[in-house]
Amino acid sequence: MAMAARTVAVLGASGGVGSAVVKKALANGFKVRALARSKSKAMAALGDEAFGQLDAFIEGDVSDASALAALLKDGGDEHPVVMSCLGTPKGMAPCVESGTRFLMDAMALRGWKRLVMISSIGVGDSLEQGRGMAPIFIRCIVPCFLSKVFGDLERAEELCWTERGGVKCVAVRPPALTDKPGRGNFTLASASDPRPSKTAKIPREDVAAAMVQLADPTAFGQWAGKGVTVVVP
Numbered sequence: 008m009a010m011a012a013r014t015v016a017v018l019g020a021s022g023g024v025g026s027a028v029v030k031k032a033l034a035n036g037f038k039v040r041a042l043a044r045s046k047s048k049a050m051a052a053l054g055d056e057a058f059g060q061l062d063a064f065i066e067g068d069v070s071d072a073s074a075l076a077a078l079l080k081d082g083g084d085e086h087p088v089v090m091s092c093l094g095t096p097k098g099m100a101p102c103v104e105s106g107t108r109f110l111m112d113a114m115a116l117r118g119w120k121r122l123v124m125i126s127s128i129g130v131g132d133s134l135e136q137g138r139g140m141a142p143i144f145i146r147c148i149v150p151c152f153l154s155k156v157f158g159d160l161e162r163a164e165e166l167c168w169t170e171r172g173g174v175k176c177v178a179v180r181p182p183a184l185t186d187k188p189g190r191g192n193f194t195l196a197s198a199s200d201p202r203p204s205k206t207a208k209i210p211r212e213d214v215a216a217a218m219v220q221l222a223d224p225t226a227f228g229q230w231a232g233k234g235v236t237v238v239v240p
Contacts, residue, residue: 115172
């Protein structure tokens with residue numbers, strides 16, 4: 008008897024990383040459920056083929072309890088995982104911490120216990136690592152222009168480490184993102200590695216591949232409760 012496909016639920020499915028996660032998960036045989044604020048934007052980002060392969064699409068916001076309930080229906084397997092690609096849109100107030108809180112509470116209610124969230128290099132215990140990889144960005148750009156956004160990510164990660172409602176989390180911390188095609192030559196590094204990368208940039212497709220890789224229960228277990236940096240070795 009064939010095993011049922013594992014289930015991945017993706018939030019922020021219309022964004023650059025979120026849409027790449029959806030496509031990569033589908034390509035790897037996962038059953039994918041997706042949530043985004045705009046169905047039209049999600050269809051444009053995913054394309055007709057990928058959108059048509061979704062197990063479900065929910066149009067809504069992470070603060071909408073009914074939308075989260077629809078997204079987090081019974082996954083049909085023992086190891087469903089949520090991929091949170093939440094971010095703060097330009098010009099809007101930071102929303103990742105609050106969105107993560109809504110999400111973890113909804114996951115706990117419905118028995119989803121594994122969360123992989125997108126964060127950034129320089130957050131949490133990767134600050135020194137970020138200074139080594141992207142010194143101008145971390146020392147100058149973040150404090151001058153992105154302090155609220157990074158503060159929001161810090162608080163979202165701190166919330167994750169509490170394992171609120173029994174939900175365990177891995178925070179994926181890429182450096183600067185590009186739209187170049189993924190090459191698959193990324194590696195996962197701990198925050199204790201001071202400068203693990205030759206470049207401070209990585210394609211969104213490779214970050215998505217790293218997130219989908221963490222859907223595997225063994226890989227997730229290795230990094231649960233930690234931040235992981237996605238780098239080009």
